[in-house]
Amino acid sequence: MPGPFLTATVEALRGATRVLALTGAGISAESGIPTFRGEGGAWEDGEGLAYATVAGLMRDLEGAWRWFDAMRRVVGQARPNPAHATLAAMEAAYPDFALVTQNVDGLHAAAGSRKVIEIHGNLYRMRCLWDPEHRWEDRTCPLRRLPPACPVCGGSARPDVVLFGEGYGPEVEEAVVFAEQGVDVALVVGTSGAVGGPRCLVEAVREAGAYVVEVNVAPSGLSDVADDLIVGKAGEVLPALWDQVQEGGMKNGEG
Numbered sequence: 001m002p003g004p005f006l007t008a009t010v011e012a013l014r015g016a017t018r019v020l021a022l023t024g025a026g027i028s029a030e031s032g033i034p035t036f037r038g039e040g041g042a043w044e045d046g047e048g049l050a051y052a053t054v055a056g057l058m059r060d061l062e063g064a065w066r067w068f069d070a071m072r073r074v075v076g077q078a079r080p081n082p083a084h085a086t087l088a089a090m091e092a093a094y095p096d097f098a099l100v101t102q103n104v105d106g107l108h109a110a111a112g113s114r115k116v117i118e119i120h121g122n123l124y125r126m127r128c129l130w131d132p133e134h135r136w137e138d139r140t141c142p143l144r145r146l147p148p149a150c151p152v153c154g155g156s157a158r159p160d161v162v163l164f165g166e167g168y169g170p171e172v173e174e175a176v177v178f179a180e181q182g183v184d185v186a187l188v189v190g191t192s193g194a195v196g197g198p199r200c201l202v203e204a205v206r207e208a209g210a211y212v213v214e215v216n217v218a219p220s221g222l223s224d225v226a227d228d229l230i231v232g233k234a235g236e237v238l239p240a241l242w243d244q245v246q247e248g249g250m251k252n253g254e255g
């Protein structure tokens with residue numbers, strides 16, 4: 001079992017009121033989900049790469065949907081792990097808690113997290129190619145019709161995930177607003193830090209005084225802005241860390 005943990009980290013989590021968690025592919029990988037972006041990711045191989053951009057998607061929409069349908073099937077088999085469960089428990093214990101994730105698998109919601117900001121979208125959401133305001137959830141697996149049709153206007157759907165070369169969706173604004181209102185502790189879990197947005201977010205909250213804890217299997221592109229880097233699997237580190245935080249009693253939290 002990992003730990004004991006740095007006193008400064010445990011005290012920061014005990015005294016925190018507003019906590020921002022940021023999760024990346026590492027936490028999903030521990031549930032057996034293939035990585036999309038990054039080395040060895042599903043979007044790095046031949047077929048996945050062909051559909052990882054808007055141009056690729058539009059070139060062969062039906063083929064793209066066949067690939068996404070297969071990914072939805074693989075991801076649909078996965079279950080949340082103890083790291084997801086711990087983050088859901090933390091949300092219940094803090095007065096203000098936001099979970100920003102780069103993952104598109106929906107496992108945080110499946111684990112019971114309520115305020116989940118999915119900055120890269122969700123594999124089980126779709127949006128209309130004709131009107132981006134038409135967005136809906138569809139968990140049908142396998143899909144009956146490729147490409148799926150918009151329930152509002154009948155237009156063709158695309159997956160509501162952020163592809164390479166695309167900007168973030170409207171969700172990212174919610175993350176920025178939460179960060180701007182002040183954060184006591186930022187907990188960065190299993191993200192490579194390779195993408196610009198998350199790094200900017202973590203840098204901004206740290207400059208504003210947040211204590212930054214990173215949990216990762218290896219140092220990442222964000223480790224240089226972390227006050228504490230805990231090396232290990234999130235599914236082992238987070239439950240142990242949370243136990244140690246709670247053993248001493250929370251100060252400002254409600255748990």
Ligand SMILES: [Zn+2]
Nearest residue numbers: 128134150153
């Ligand atoms: Zn539509």
